[in-house]
Amino acid sequence: MTKTYVIQGGTDGIGAAVARALFLRGDHAVILGTNPEKAAPLLREAAGAPGSADFVRADLSLVSNTRQTVSDLLEAYPRIDGLVLCARFFRTYRSVTSEGFEDNFALFYLSRALLSYGLLPSFDKSDGAVIINAAGPGHDTPIDWDDLQSARNYDGVRAMFMTGRLNDLHGVTFAERHADRASYVLFHPGTTSTGFVGEFDRPTAAYIEQQKLLSKPATDVVPPILRLLDDPPEEPLSAFNMYNELSIRSPLFSPASAARLEDITAQLLDDVAK
Ligand SMILES: NC(=O)c1ccc[n+]([C@@H]2O[C@H](COP(=O)([O-])OP(=O)(O)OC[C@H]3O[C@@H](n4cnc5c(N)ncnc54)[C@H](OP(=O)(O)O)[C@@H]3O)[C@@H](O)[C@H]2O)c1
Known part of the structure; x- marks a missing residue:
């Protein structure tokens, strides 16, 4: 049976x-x-492939757009078998969206939380949905609870790592609440x-260009992701670095911190007009 996977940040890297590998093997990839x-x-390539692909254009740094995208996806795809979260946009200089959120916080964290929760009705129609949140699980950058959006002393790398930690905590809460609805893999x-x-x-x-020359191609990351989509761990929450499982039994994945973040996030999202 053809499976449907939503790939956030599916146009690059x-x-x-992952999107290409999915349509080449016969699945349907929804590229955001x-x-x-x-x-x-990608769409041209998919047209001649065993599987298929759609492109959904959306600036997911805006909560309103992400909400609209969720609603469009639920209507278009009553069954979704997997969500792969890959969108991010690095900024050396701090930027704030028209909704008032720090850009990285909005795209790299809020949009991922909204997609994970929002697509639950379509995950429920799958025989074992999986969410893969590609970020940097287990990083120990401290969370600045008084300044989650790096308004003071913004540093792009630190903002990215701190937001990565928010994704880890989001995974903790998601798994606590929805263990029976989707596996969550960091x-x-x-x-x-x-x-x-x-x-x-x-x-x-210049540093990024050097890193690109020295590092592995994106195709190397596809097999471990497909393995997790096809055969997710039994635990509701898990974390991997490529094929190596990482421990989530550490204070970095504290349920109390996860609950604290969830409360703050709910309040912030409530303040964005629906
Ligand atoms: N590459 C690495 O070395 C590395 C290391 C550790 C972790 N990761 C994680 O792996 C994931 C994928 O990274 P990557 O390096 O493959 O990313 P990438 O090549 O930089 O691609 C980023 C993707 O995000 C999308 N995107 C950016 N802004 C967007 C917006 N406002 N709305 C919707 N989509 C947007 C881009 O699409 P458009 O251009 O179409 O907007 C693109 O498809 C990321 O979460 C990253 O944190 C990567």
Whole structure:
């Protein structure tokens, strides 16, 4: 049976490599991103493949767009078998969305939480849905609870790592609440040569170019992700760095911190007009 997978950030890097692998093996890949020019070659390739692909264009740094996308996806795909979360946009300089959220916090954290919870009705129709949240599980960057959106002393790398920790905690709450509805896998791909989309100052851009030359291709990350989609761990929450399972029995995955984040997030989302 053809399965349907939603790939957030599926136009580039790891997300694009996963989307391609899915339609090449006969599944349906729903590619989310902002750039139709990047989606076009994937859609052309999918047209001649055993599987298929759709592109859904959406700027997911806006909560309103993510909510609309969730509602469109639920209508178009009553059954969704997996969600692969890969969208991020690095910024050397802090930027705030028109809804008032720090950009990285909005895209890398809020949109992932909204998609994970929002697509539950379609996960329920699957025989074992899986969410793979590609970020950096287990990183020990401290969470600045008084400044989750890095308004003071913004540093792009720190903001990205701290938001990664919010994804870890979101996984803890999701698994507590919805263990019977989807497996939640936190996934670390390790340094990988990808699109690295973002706005970088010159030294960071030079560093990124060097990293791209030195690191593995995105296709190397596809087999461990497919393995987790096809045969997820039995535990409701797990974490992997490629094939290696990481422990989630540490204070970094504290249920109390996860609950605290959930309360803050619910309040922030409530304040965005529906
Ligand atoms: N690459 C690495 O070395 C590395 C290391 C550790 C963890 N990771 C994690 O792995 C995941 C994938 O990384 P990657 O390096 O493959 O990413 P990437 O090549 O930089 O691609 C990022 C994706 O995010 C999408 N995106 C950016 N802004 C968006 C927006 N506002 N709305 C919707 N989509 C948006 C882009 O689509 P458009 O261009 O179409 O907007 C693109 O498809 C990320 O979560 C990252 O944190 C990567």
